[in-house]
Amino acid sequence: MxxxxxxxxxxxxxxxxxxxxxxxxxxxxxxxxxxxxxxxxxxxxxxxxxxxxxxxxxxxxxxxxxxxxxxxxxxxxxxxxxxxxxxxxxxxxxxxxxxxxxxxxxxxxxxxxxxxxxxxxxxxxxxxxxxxxxxxxxxxENLHEQLHVWARQYGPVFSLILGTQTMIVLSSSKAARELLEKRSANYSERPDSYIGQTVGSGGLRLLFLPYGQDWRMIRKLSHQLLNANASKTYVPYQDLESKKMLVDLLDKPTSFTEHIRRYTASVTTSIVFGWRVPEFDDASLMRFYDGFDAYIHLAQSPSAGLLDFYPLLRRLPNFLFPAVRSAAALHVKEKALYRSNWLAAKEKAAAGTLPPCFCAALSRAQRSLGLSDDFAAYIAGTLLEAGADTTGNTLIAFVLAMLLHPEAQARAQAELDAVVGDDRLPTMDDAEKCPYTRACVKEVLRWFPTAILGAMPHATKQADEYEGWTIPKGASVVLNVWALNMDAARYAPPASTGGEEKNQHQQQGGIPAAIDPALFAPSRYLSNATWAGASVAELATHADAAVRDAWVFGAGRRICPGVHVAERSLFLGISRMLWAFDVVAPSAGATLPSPRDMVSGLVVMPKPFEAAFRVRGGGRGEVLRREWAGVREEVLGEGEQWRKVPEGMNIPRGL
Structure with missing residues (x-):
């Protein structure tokens, strides 16, 4: 072996x-x-x-x-x-x-x-x-591309030696399905992160939490509040916030990035804490963003890498590693911020004034679960971290895709016009009748995966063997989502060139294989019955490695529990932006951005670019203002916060 x-x-x-x-x-x-x-x-x-x-x-x-x-x-x-x-x-x-x-x-x-x-x-x-x-x-930048090169050169499973640590890189759906899912009991640990978890989070950050009783307990609660049925109840939050985003795009189209990020952030804060983000520069949101930016700065610093790759260095005095002192100080501030939001939500829940949200259920379950306020605060805080930027960055990438692929935009708009008309906004009830628009959601998750390397590596609990190779105990295991999404065996380049409508779809092993994976082409998801009919969540958990998709949400027992909520936020955001606007270049002859220019971090996003949102005809601008004014008057009150529970919300009570 x-x-x-x-x-x-x-x-x-x-x-x-x-x-x-x-x-x-x-x-x-x-x-x-x-x-x-x-x-x-x-x-x-x-x-x-x-x-x-x-x-x-x-x-x-x-x-x-x-x-x-x-x-x-x-x-x-x-x-x-x-x-x-x-x-x-x-x-x-x-x-x-x-x-x-x-x-x-x-x-x-x-x-x-x-x-x-x-x-x-x-x-x-x-x-x-x-x-x-x-x-x-x-x-x-763009480490994922080099890992993809190495995967093509050395095979779909290879390792990196980082100091004293071993990192295994998985670059095929077969290996990822076999190891992370079929053998998930051995591949659900997290690698040790001294600055990121021990010092910078007090061992409380959910993303780094070891696979054990505490993690399984929180996972069970998260599943009950974010599963397929429960996630439907959050649609009123997503409906209101997407309408606000559309009016913002109408009034200040050049600030589309901020409007999109406010939309997804406000959906997340409403679901987690029960309060809204009325504007992007909201002080409460900025405190979260500033703190998380500082945390990522430290967690990805050279000192953090050295202390993880050479654990013996942790015995040296802290004055040799300023990042350790900074992480400890940041943790004090971050914990105070998370506790303040958690305790405020807990107090409102006790008084019966907290809107339906995760913290309402968590407060009811806290005593039976034996959770401290510190742990509960970090559970809620890290759910906000996980939910806000990932969906927002995906929608920003979709705007980029529309700028680069106007033929896909035109086809989706034609479908929406036929199904919805021009006198109302698309709703979730229209999703089943808009297969191409749903395919746009699937394609942007594939074409620009924000968790491009799986966000956080898994780790092995015990040594393992795969196809004759030894995988050592304690090895980090990275899911190279980029390599999986650019798999040429699944998405073979077309024989012809030009727009996607000129390409003739083929089948290879039941998988669409017509269009170069580097292209944004939603129709690749329509040429296979399984891909076309399944939801993103269903593809993300499919048992067949040849069909398994949406790897951006992770794999195995660590898969993102918010996939159902994210899919709905994406469909409403995409369908409504396309219904209301044409996304075009800011000026004639403007240089178009490259989809490979990314801002790196725990998750990635496109580098800043310019785009124009031109409102479509048929009185759609008036529809946008009417829809926003109606829902705003109905459910919002002082400070643009929730005055009443939107109709249709029925949050499960949790554990």
Whole structure:
């Protein structure tokens, strides 16, 4: 049984770049990066003879870059420049993977041919003046693309060695379905995150919570309040907030990003806490965003990586790691913010004045579940973190898709016009009669997955074996959603070029395989009966790996419980924007943005771009204002908050 093909990555800060050599197939041909880690250049290279393929004086460079004869090729993780996120907040210094070619004259190897560990070798190598050449292997952004390249080169299951830690990358639906879902009992842990969870969250953040009794308890409650039937009751919240978004787009179309983010944030705060976000710059929302931005800055900092990749460093004094002190201070502020929102909701629930929401059910269940106020506050707070940006970023990506693919926009609008007409807005009751618009929802989740690498890795509880490869205990397991969504075996490039309507659909193994996966083409979901008829949630949990879709919501027992709510928010947002507006370039001849320009983070979003929202004819602008004015007068009161429970809401009581 062999180790998973491995790419060695290390930190030059500690001079521990890892040597590696290729493994060979049955015919002696070099394949993949390496079977297992080798010695480090400084710490251990004096105790290891040159690998067999170097001692002969000729190295095959086809397996790992352009290493010269007598040299090693090493992948390094090095700091890159600080970046700002979409809100202009400093994103901190990020790591960058590059290739370091280290070459010695052949004479250096002949000084010591003994296979026994020999300190002389290090002296010999250094005295021969090695030549060092560093070449970046991937840009500082879009790691998912490089992982996809490696998956095509080394196979759908490979590993990265990050310091002392092993990370397994899954890039096929077959492997993801088998490991994360069929073997979910072993793949539902989370990797240790010292700054992200232990210091920065006090061990309370739901996203990092270990797979155990507490996690299962909260998961059960979340499922009861967010399952397929329960999620239908939140539609009045989504209906009102989407109408507000449309009027905002009508009045200030250039600020579409803010309007979309306010829509999804307000839906989430209403569902979780029972209060609305009337405007994007609402102080309550900004406190959440600012705190979460600061948290992500620290959780993804180089210090956080070092302390996770080299756990022994945690024993060093904290003054050596300012990020640790900052994370501890941030946790104090964050916990105070989360507690204040939780305790306010809890007080209103006791008084009977809290609108139907997650906190209402959580307050009823708190005593029986034995939850502290701190834990309950973090459960609610992290649900807000998870629900607001993911759906909002997806809708922003959809606007980008409409800008780049006007033929898809025109086809969806024609369908909506035929079903809805021009005197009312689309509703959830229209969804079954609008298959192409539903396909737009599925396609944008595939074309621009916000959780592009699964948001958070899984971890193995015990060592495992998959198709002859060994997966060690405690390994992180990354779901490369991007690679799955760009699978050419499932979405083969078309024979013809041009708009999607010119392509002739084919079938390969029952899966649509007509259109280049890089294109936004909703019709790919209409050429297969299973894909066309199923909801996003049904595809995200489908038992057949060949049909399984919507990987952006995760997999196995860690799959996002909010998939039903997200699907409805997306359908209402997409159908109503297309019904009301034409999304066009801001000016004639304007340079169109690239869908590959992304703002990286825990989730990704398109880099800021410009688009114009041109209201469509038939009096649709008047319909938008009439619809918003009516629902606003009916259910909103002081401060634009909920004055009465919208009709049709019937929240389950939970545990």
């Amino acid at each position: 062999a180790d998973v093909p491995t790419i060695a990555i290390a930190s030059p800060t500690f001079l521990s770049a890892v040597l590696f050599e290729p493994y060979h197939d049955d015919h002696g041909t070099p394949r993949g990066p390496l079977r297992r880690c080798r010695a480090s250049i400084v710490a251990s290279s004096a105790h290891r003879p040159p690998p067999s393929w170097l001692s002969s004086g000729a190295a095959d460079s086809s397996h790992c870059g352009q290493s010269a004869p007598g040299g090693y090729t090493v992948l390094l993780l090095v700091p890159s420049a600080s970046r700002k996120n979409a809100r202009g907040v400093d994103g901190g210094v990020r790591g960058r993977i590059g290739e370091l070619n280290i070459t010695w004259p052949a004479a250096a190897w002949s000084l010591c041919s003994c296979p026994i560990k020999c300190p002389l070798m290090l002296h010999a190598r250094l005295s021969m003046s090695p030549q060092l050449t560093y070449t970046p292997q991937i840009p500082s």
